[in-house]
Amino acid sequence: MRLLIVEDEKRLAVSLAKGLTAEGFAVDVVHDGSEGLYLASERPYDLVVLDIMLPGMNGYRVCATLRAAGNDVPILMLTAKDGEYDEAEGLDTGADDYLTKPFSYVVLLARVRALLRRRGSAGSSSLLLTVGALSLDTATRRVHRDGVEVTLTAKEFAVLEQLALRPGAVVSKAEMLEHVWDFAYDGDPNIVEVYISTLRRKLGAARIQTVRGAGYRLVAVDGGAGA
Numbered sequence: 001m002r003l004l005i006v007e008d009e010k011r012l013a014v015s016l017a018k019g020l021t022a023e024g025f026a027v028d029v030v031h032d033g034s035e036g037l038y039l040a041s042e043r044p045y046d047l048v049v050l051d052i053m054l055p056g057m058n059g060y061r062v063c064a065t066l067r068a069a070g071n072d073v074p075i076l077m078l079t080a081k082d083g084e085y086d087e088a089e090g091l092d093t094g095a096d097d098y099l100t101k102p103f104s105y106v107v108l109l110a111r112v113r114a115l116l117r118r119r120g121s122a123g124s125s126s127l128l129l130t131v132g133a134l135s136l137d138t139a140t141r142r143v144h145r146d147g148v149e150v151t152l153t154a155k156e157f158a159v160l161e162q163l164a165l166r167p168g169a170v171v172s173k174a175e176m177l178e179h180v181w182d183f184a185y186d187g188d189p190n191i192v193e194v195y196i197s198t199l200r201r202k203l204g205a206a207r208i209q210t211v212r213g214a215g216y217r218l219v220a221v222d223g224g225a226g227a
Contacts, residue, residue, distance in 0.1 A: 132220025
C-alpha cells in the first residue's frame with residue numbers, strides 16, 4: 001500500500017517514512033501543503049498522513065480541498081495543537097482521524113492500520129486475497145500456501161500483494177517500483193527481479209509467471225503444485 005506524508009518537520013517526516021517503509025508500505029514525503037495537495041490529487045494513495053501547520057497551505061485547507069473534489073482517501077491529521085476545538089475542526093474538514101504531537105510511533109502505526117482496515121471493509125475489495133491455494137490477509141500481513149503459513153518480509157509481502165490484487169493480470173516492473181517502493185526511487189530497477197525470485201522460492205515457481213517485456217502475473221496453483 002502507498003502512503004503520503006505531508007509534514008514540514010523534516011526529521012519527523014523522515015523518521016515516520018523509515019518506520020512505515022520497514023512495515024512494507026511505499027511512502028512518499030513532501031514538506032509543503034500545496035505540494036501535498038498536488039500529489040494527493042494526482043496519484044492514487046491508500047492513506048495520507050497530514051500535518052496541520054504547513055507552509056504553502058495548511059492541513060485544514062488541503063483536507064477540505066481534497067474532499068470537495070470527491071477524493072475519499074483516508075486522512076490522518078497530525079498537529080502540535082490540542083483541545084476539542086482543533087480536533088473538531090480537523091474532523092469537520094473531512095479528516096478520518098486525529099493525532100496530537102508528541103505521539104508514539106506505535107500508536108500512529110495502529111491508527112494507520114485501523115484506517116486501512118476500515119477502508120478495506122467498506123470498499124469492494126476484501127482484506128483476504130485468495131489466488132488458488134494461496135491466501136493473503138492484508139490486515140495481518142500473513143500468507144498461507146495450501147493452508148501452511150509462509151513467512152515473508154514486509155517488502156516481499158508488498159510485492160506479492162501487488163500481484164494478488166490483480167490475479168492473472170500482468171503487473172509491470174514500473175508499477176511494482178511505484179507502488180512498493182516510491183516515486184522517488186532511483187536505485188536499480190532489477191531489485192524487483194530479486195524479490196520475484198525470492199517469492200518463487202518460497203511459494204513455488206509456477207505461481208509467478210514472467211511475461212517477457214511486460215512484467216509478472218500471479219496465477220492459481222492448487223494442491224501444492226509448483227512448490
